[in-house]
Amino acid sequence: MKNIITIDHGSGGQLTSQLIEDIIVPSFQNNALNELKDGAILINQEHPLVFSTDSFVVDPWNFSGGDIGKLAICGTNNDILMAGGIPKYLSCSLIIEEGFLLDDLKLILNSMKETAKACDIQIVTGDTKVIEKQKGNQIFINTSGIGFLKRKTSYSYKEEDVVIVSGSIARHGASIFMAREDIQLLGEVHSDCAPLNEQAKNAMGIEGLRIMRDPTRGGVATTCIELIEQTEFGMELYEQEIPIDLDVKTLCSLLGFDPLYLACEGRMLAICAKEDANKMCQALGQDAKIIGKIIKSHPKELHLKTKLGATRRLRKLSGQPLPRIC
Amino acid sequence: MKNIITIDHGSGGQLTSQLIEDIIVPSFQNNALNELKDGAILINQEHPLVFSTDSFVVDPWNFSGGDIGKLAICGTNNDILMAGGIPKYLSCSLIIEEGFLLDDLKLILNSMKETAKACDIQIVTGDTKVIEKQKGNQIFINTSGIGFLKRKTSYSYKEEDVVIVSGSIARHGASIFMAREDIQLLGEVHSDCAPLNEQAKNAMGIEGLRIMRDPTRGGVATTCIELIEQTEFGMELYEQEIPIDLDVKTLCSLLGFDPLYLACEGRMLAICAKEDANKMCQALGQDAKIIGKIIKSHPKELHLKTKLGATRRLRKLSGQPLPRIC
Structure with missing residues (x-):
């Protein structure tokens, strides 16, 4: 690690993880923090x-x-x-x-x-x-x-558990980028910033729920990696199932951003048993979608099945492609 | 109030109180915050x-x-x-x-x-x-x-209740000032920054305890005003009883600071029944001193009995005489 704090240490990516896991957490060792x-x-x-x-x-x-x-x-x-x-x-x-x-x-x-x-x-x-x-x-x-x-959750996954997102992703990151750079040409991209109380409470009532997480800094990709890196499982996401609104998609393709790394602030991911997938989609609202599953091959790795049928491994960002969004 | 935030809004004095009481607290009304x-x-x-x-x-x-x-x-x-x-x-x-x-x-x-x-x-x-x-x-x-x-405290004062400080005051504020201005000539003034666990736990065991407070930003004077301004009582402090170490005293007289407004970060004030004054002094340690009392005349006012026998009213600071100490 470099001997100074760089802006990349705050990106939510690889360097943030290193700073937290190598420097900060060891200072304060206890079960709750670990x-x-x-x-x-x-x-x-x-x-x-x-x-x-x-x-x-x-x-x-x-x-x-x-x-x-x-x-x-x-x-x-x-x-x-x-x-x-x-x-x-x-x-x-x-x-x-x-x-x-x-x-x-x-x-x-x-x-x-x-x-x-x-x-x-x-x-x-x-x-x-x-x-x-x-x-x-x-x-x-x-x-x-x-x-x-109310509900103790854990990384107690089983193979074929499903990954569900509550709505279209990357809106908050895109909104902040546009506000910061004062980009007018595309109209406004509204942030998804919102409370998750109703959806989360609903989800907590479903037996097959394993864990919940909101994909903020680092986006869906980083959050999904964090959800598996401490386990013996891997995860597969299906690119064509991941909901991304047209305005965000347009902004990302114009500017070369990967929406999988852009923050949401009003969306949640839930991992749950396959048999409860429909119930969980209902719990998370009408925009919820199954976007992936837990796999046993490739432990600790996140793979993206692209629209063209290829498979690409997603990693934590090692740079700082985006404005601060928290 | 001015229409911009000024450095004085953070001084711990009059403008800080106004900002908190007029602008912030009314936004979030509830009993705990009030x-x-x-x-x-x-x-x-x-x-x-x-x-x-x-x-x-x-x-x-x-x-x-x-x-x-x-x-x-x-x-x-x-x-x-x-x-x-x-x-x-x-x-x-x-x-x-x-x-x-x-x-x-x-x-x-x-x-x-x-x-x-x-x-x-x-x-x-x-x-x-x-x-x-x-x-x-x-x-x-x-x-x-x-x-x-552990112990619910309140402003339930009685006339003649005593005000006790656990040790010499103003060390933290003086230390930060010297570090900030890089003043070398007086040697170093050590901050009193320390945990108050032992003293506070002892104090909580004494029946006559009314209330405790640590005189941080704004110092002993501001804290004492805050301790009475919501009550129907006033307070009198005895200047000659207030413990101030020689190094801090020297610094203050050289630079024209009033140590009563300099922060402590490891001292506490306790107000307690007169009959428990000795117990409370023991609870707060060997440097504890009775520095004042609750009075019925002059409600909501803090008065200082000076060494020369005069009485001076102390008010919250209206400016920003000091570096940030929190």
């Missing part, structure tokens, strides 16, 4: 808790379909859900750059309020810091959240 | 939780007596204690500026590890973001924490 899920499960309680944290540094802070406030609530709320918890309490910590407009802050706080209401989560504690001009980037928000464990 | 303590108490559980969050943006990140890692653990750990909880779990969210040295990150993580051990708290979940050069300031750390409520 699982590397989106949220820690604190099991030595009568009512086990799910605890999660995320800092949001998205640039620009407002974009089509949301803003950093909405994102900061959805992000931690959804992480708790993906860990099998029902979100209940949030903290909100603001780091604001000197010179930020108070009216913009009010807009962001209002987004947070509205989104928290939609998630049925309470913001119960907070902190506010102001930093000097040019020592920050307008506004950063950390939210941390507590939920109560 | 109390404006250092941590939220989540009472609708069998075992009530204490939940707290803090972002640390101290500049420079290392200073005599600690670094941002030690501070980030002590800060949230101590906030949980002050709210009457026994700290148990922490999250750690890093925002790192591109170009930061990996060896420095390792130093910080090691401080966090050692301090967490001293606090008997587990870091169970985390997040890592990297931001572009000049869009941050080396490293920011958010820690959020969960504890279990």
Whole structure:
């Protein structure tokens, strides 16, 4: 590893994994942290808790379909859900750059309020810091959240388990890219940024559920690799089954992005038993689709069956192709 | 209020209060948040939780007596204690500026590890973001924490209740100032940055305890004002009883700082019944001192009895006299 932190360490790809797994986690060794899920499960309680944290540094802070406030609530709320918890309490910590407009802050706080209401989560504690001009980037928000464990999930896969996505992918990453580069020619791409409460709660009620994850930073490809790399299984995705809206597809082909690596912020992946596939699709809503399966050949590898019938191995990104999206 | 965020909004003084009370809290209305303590108490559980969050943006990140890692653990750990909880779990969210040295990150993580051990708290979940050069300031750390409520405290003062401080004040603020301005002539002023677990647990065992608070940003004066402004009582401090070490005293008189407004990061204030004053001093350690009392005259006002026998009203700072210390 290089001896300085580079922007690639934050990409969600290979270097991010290395930084977290080689440097950070070994510093803090404990069972809850070692699982590397989106949220820690604190099991030595009568009512086990799910605890999660995320800092949001998205640039620009407002974009089509949301803003950093909405994102900061959805992000931690959804992480708790993906860990099998029902979100209940949030903290909100603001780091604001000197010179930020108070009216913009009010807009962001209002987004947070509205989104928290939609998630049925309470913001119960907070902190506010102001930093000097040019020592920050307008506004950063950390939210941390507590939920109560409803469904313990695990990597207990079986061969032929199905991989289901709740809707079209890559919208958030595409939206941020357009907002950042101020690309007008294609119209607006709306972010998918949204709470996953209803879908996740439905999914938790299905017996064959193995695990849930929201494909945020690093996109569907990185998330799917993370879902298998600690197991003895592999995964196969079917390119033609992966839902991608036309506007996102057009943007990606024009600019040479692979939508499989673009973030979603309102979609979830569920892995479940083959026999519960239909139930799970219903649970995740009308746009849900089976996009892949768990395989025994090629353990720890993610393979894409392309539309042309070829097979391509997908790996974690080793660079930083995209603007920050969290 | 001005229409932009200024550095004074982060000073811990008057403008910080206004920002939080007029803009932020009304956005998120709920009982836990409205109390404006250092941590939220989540009472609708069998075992009530204490939940707290803090972002640390101290500049420079290392200073005599600690670094941002030690501070980030002590800060949230101590906030949980002050709210009457026994700290148990922490999250750690890093925002790192591109170009930061990996060896420095390792130093910080090691401080966090050692301090967490001293606090008997587990870091169970985390997040890592990297931001572009000049869009941050080396490293920011958010820690959020969960504890279990041991002692419910409140502003239930009685006249003649005593105000006790656990040790000499203003060391942290003075240390950060010297590190930031690279002042060498006085030798080093060590920060008091430290966990308060033992003292706070002792204090929670004393029946006459009313409330605890650590006088961080804004110092003893601001914290004392916050301790009375929501009540019908006032407070009187005795200048000659307030412990200030000679090195800090010298620095303050040379530079014109008022040590009453300089932060501590390893001291606590306890308000308790007069009859338990001696017990409380013992609980808080050999350096603890009675520095003031609750009064009925002058409700919501903080008065300082000076060494010369005069009385001076202390108010929240309306400017930003000091470097960021959190």
